[in-house]
Amino acid sequence: MSEAPVLLITGFGPFPGMPRNPSAALARRLERSSRLRLALALGRALRVRVLDTTYDAVGTQLVPELTQAPAAVLMLGVASRAKRIRVEARACNRASRFYPDASGRPSASLTLDPAGPAARHAVVAPQALAILRRHGLAVVGSRDAGRYLCNASYFRALAEPCPVLFVHIPPVSSVKRPRDAVRSRRGRLDPAAQAQALTEVALFLCVRGRAAARTR
Numbered sequence: 001m002s003e004a005p006v007l008l009i010t011g012f013g014p015f016p017g018m019p020r021n022p023s024a025a026l027a028r029r030l031e032r033s034s035r036l037r038l039a040l041a042l043g044r045a046l047r048v049r050v051l052d053t054t055y056d057a058v059g060t061q062l063v064p065e066l067t068q069a070p071a072a073v074l075m076l077g078v079a080s081r082a083k084r085i086r087v088e089a090r091a092c093n094r095a096s097r098f099y100p101d102a103s104g105r106p107s108a109s110l111t112l113d114p115a116g117p118a119a120r121h122a123v124v125a126p127q128a129l130a131i132l133r134r135h136g137l138a139v140v141g142s143r144d145a146g147r148y149l150c151n152a153s154y155f156r157a158l159a160e161p162c163p164v165l166f167v168h169i170p171p172v173s174s175v176k177r178p179r180d181a182v183r184s185r186r187g188r189l190d191p192a193a194q195a196q197a198l199t200e201v202a203l204f205l206c207v208r209g210r211a212a213a214r215t216r
């Protein structure tokens with residue numbers, strides 16, 4: 001069996017209305033981060049997975065990664081109507097039948113896990129929010145991860161004993177207006193600035209994960 005990754009980073013592929021998902025590109029950018037790879041033993045302890053935006057992928061793609069017992073998980077998704085980055089503090093045990101996934105199928109049930117709690121919470125969310133704010137990003141805390149695949153995958157991952165965090169990013173406009181360019185220079189929309197700040201969040205999660213592992 002291969003060595004379990006210290007850090008698992010996930011993004012999502014395209015879905016209806018979002019033919020190019022920026023969370024996938026951001027996850028790959030983090031994978032190429034020299035600071036992150038050096039801090040994690042030259043990348044040998046880093047695993048990046050871009051998940052299909054389907055309900056089946058929670059079981060077939062995410063769960064196998066979680067069974068390798070990562071020390072920390074950083075999950076990225078796009079919120080199509082968001083203007084700022086959102087740090088999600090919880091995931092709810094609920095879904096919607098109104099939003100089909102990339103395969104055209106809605107959730108099979110309104111409850112993600114009949115035996116699970118009403119919600120699961122990310123205890124690391126306040127610290128992650130503070131880190132992103134220190135980097136000058138436009139970021140807010142959120143207690144509603146939606147009723148789509150972001151929430152479904154987050155709810156499943158939060159069942160693990162390691163630190164888990166989900167961060168929603170805004171969509172990237174295909175045509176930047178002058179105002180957008182100014183905001184981008186300030187680090188509010190620039191993917192490079194997002195990656196730099198999220199690298200610090202990822203390292204924080206790893207530190208917390210290693211400390212938690214020593215107490216188990």
